[in-house]
Amino acid sequence: MSPGNIDSVLALVDEVRFAFQPLINIKTGAIVAVEALARPAGAHVQDLFREAARQRRLTELDVELAVAALNSAAEHESLLPLHLNVFGGTVTHDIGRFDLVRKKLREIGRREQEVTLEIGPPFAKLNRNQLLAGVEKLRADGFQIALDGVGEGDVPLTLVADIGPAVVKLDRGVVAGLPDSSARVALVESVRHLCESTESQLVAEGVENERQLTALRHNGIRLVQGNLLAPAARRPPTASSVPGVAAEVTDPHVPSISTLASGPRVTEFLSPATMLPIDVTADKVRSVLADHPEISGVVLVDEQNRPQWTIDRNRFLLAVTGPYGHALHAKRPASRLADEPRVVNTATTAIEALNMVTRSDQYRMYDDAIVVDESGRCLGAVRAGDLIRGMAELKVEEAAALNPLTRLPGSDAIARDVARRIASGEIFAVSWLDIDGFKTVNDSAGFSAGDDLIRAIGRSLTDAAASLSSVQVGHVGGDDFLLVADLDDLVALAEMVLDPPRSAGELDVSMSLATLVCTQSTVDSYDEVSRKLAPLKQRAKSLHGSSWVMSRPGSDRIEVLRGSRPGAPPTPPTGFPTYDPEQLPGRNW
Known part of the structure; x- marks a missing residue:
């Protein structure tokens, strides 16, 4: 791309297409989110960034691409949580520009809580206090925060401790050295322990082969991203899971890693929750379920994203599609056909969640459990089937190791x-x-x-x-x-x-x-x-x-x-x- 006026660079945003790559929980095979990756026509995205930086309008281009990624995801009608990439410099120097992202979310009917901002390097020349203040502002607005590129470049580990991100993304350069480099294996283990102390989820990027995946599983990594499992595609995935992943995890020869005496936390089995406003009509819920057969249920949330009701797919569809069901319920609030949510927090262990599931009323035995953060906001759902299978595998592994x-x-x-x-x-x-x-x-x-x-x-x-x-x-x-x-x-x-x-x-x-x-x-x-x-x-x-x-x-x-x-x-x-x-x-x- 030849240098020119930055307006021509911003105009090229309209020509940028986006590929979507899922983040996968290899414990359950569930797709937990998708990352939007910019793919400019006839150029590399770094070319756009270099020209924007030369014209001192890099933060403008950064946010414009984030807005364009939201547009692209909306065109494909994906309900999966979305990861957007932004520079740490944009968060530090131009935090007000993120109002454009919030405005676009309102337009497409999505919430900030469904978006994770992957904040990436460079960080070396940024004012740490300004960066942290920007992160807190975005977090207060409802965005989830991820720290990208950890393990390579100039991402200090102290930044993980200071930010306490919801997600830490291990750079593909670290994963590329697995499992042959013992130093890289030790690095993965150290970052995993750091994430446990900050209650961050660790995602390994760039998984390209089975040996890398096996090494990550051996080191207790549950969330991965890479071409081995699901390459980036022009359309977000329509399925909710990746076939075969869970089967690999049940390999009895693979030692499990659990740093908690009482077993893994429920967050290891987390899947995205489909969230709709509390006043949504039954007809709108029916439409969402009809268009997305992979969805097992819907969470009705208030303005602060706190779960108020849950709707089970099968019971709901039986009610609205039966004789006179549409006439009775279509224009009325869907909450009339909902149940109180079964809520757990991030500190809940899988066995505690399983006990809650098995002790519930028989008709709700297989309803999802809803995971919330310390403020009561919905983080996702845990399927009862995943809990049952996961805990059965854990007991088998423990028994085999005795x-x-x-x-x-x-x-x-x-x-x-x-x-x-x-x-x-x-x-x-x-x-x-x-x-x-x-x-x-x-x-x-x-x-x-x-x-x-x-x-x-x-x-x-x-x-x-x-x-x-x-x-x-x-x-x-x-x-x-x-x-x-x-x-x-x-x-x-x-x-x-x-x-x-x-x-x-x-x-x-x-x-x-x-x-x-x-x-x-x-x-x-x-x-x-x-x-x-x-x-x-x-x-x-x-x-x-x-x-x-x-x-x-x-x-x-x-x-x-x-x-x-x-x-x-x-x-x-x-x-x-x-x-x-x-x-x-x-x-x-």
Whole structure:
């Protein structure tokens, strides 16, 4: 495109066509929103932006494209939530221009709450306070806020913390390095933990192949966008889900990631809600349902987007299409045929939502649950079928991961807990516990006695985890157990494990406990923790009696807290010394 007067550039907005690419929940296969992507005829959208920037009218072009995207979506009569791209500079320097977007929404009969503004870079030269003030203004107007391009360019992670966006979009450049780059995998995991702390939904962009999708699923990413699942198309999708996606998620060989002890939140199963004003007529609702067979129901909301009533598709259509139904209801408020909404918030777990569903009246058993934010505004709906299937899969996965002898989780659960603690910068301890001479136990007392001994230890560890809130335990195979705990619980945990006398048949048994104190600066992964524990375990097993050895951050010395060397007097049980974490050797976290 040759340089020219900016009015000619703005005139080209009329020639810009838009492609629509869905954002997909790979837990359920549901399409949760579509992003409008500008496709100028005979040019790249960056050409328009460069010319607009040269003429110092970039914010004008930015908003004009957003308005044009709304027009295009309206022409296709899509009811899916829409994502629009805007520059951070527009939000910072020309916030008043977004009134044009709001005006266009009024014209096409949509609400700000149905639009997510993806705010993208560059950010480096922007005034942070002005940007945050602009974001708060847009949020107050009802727009959802997303932060785009995270992981590449000049998008600081502190901006995620400061803005607290509803959505964080992981840049395609990060996804492109998966799964071969361990550094990219670690980056994904770190951003996921950050999003959990800000209660933001993380979307991975640019998913192009199965290996990338598998790596994202392994890291607990539920929302994705990319050509593998659904390429950008000239028309928004008419279906509400992508076939085959949910089937992939049920792969029993894929470990699940849940950072919540009580299971995943209901937001993992979120689908768009079709929202209409509370005074809408029954005829209008019938028309919407007839034109969109993928819609399972409608939410009637007030002016603040708070759900007041819900309409189930099947019950509603039976009422208005039966004998005299149209004459009786068509011009009257649709709320006459509605039910009170079943409302949950973003902190509700899936199992809590499922309990609410199953305890409702029989005729409402499969109605959607409506998810609201802290202000009571509708964020979307959760289908009962998705909840039932998702929780059934979770229980199957949990059962498959338990050791059949002790019913304790395996190494995957410990690995996730360790990764979470490292990412959040905690100081914690990982311990490796096993039975001394266990082969001799089996050979002398029999396999049954050996199994009984392992079960007894498993019960002790279960009791310890129940009484000490920070403790996570796992049975990683044979007579090997892993324990994770805060430092404050470490002594009590060791006493509960090592103090009780153990025996198999008539054979007295001792145990070895090796502990590694971990900080973010001394270990960066579960694999490194495992590697550093191996020599500690060997040292513990070289001692007589039930033993406990420990290694601390910044020190090569292995401390013997229990047990004795051959020929030496036994080391009496000792408490774990207390200290100020600021004085840990080598502290630099």
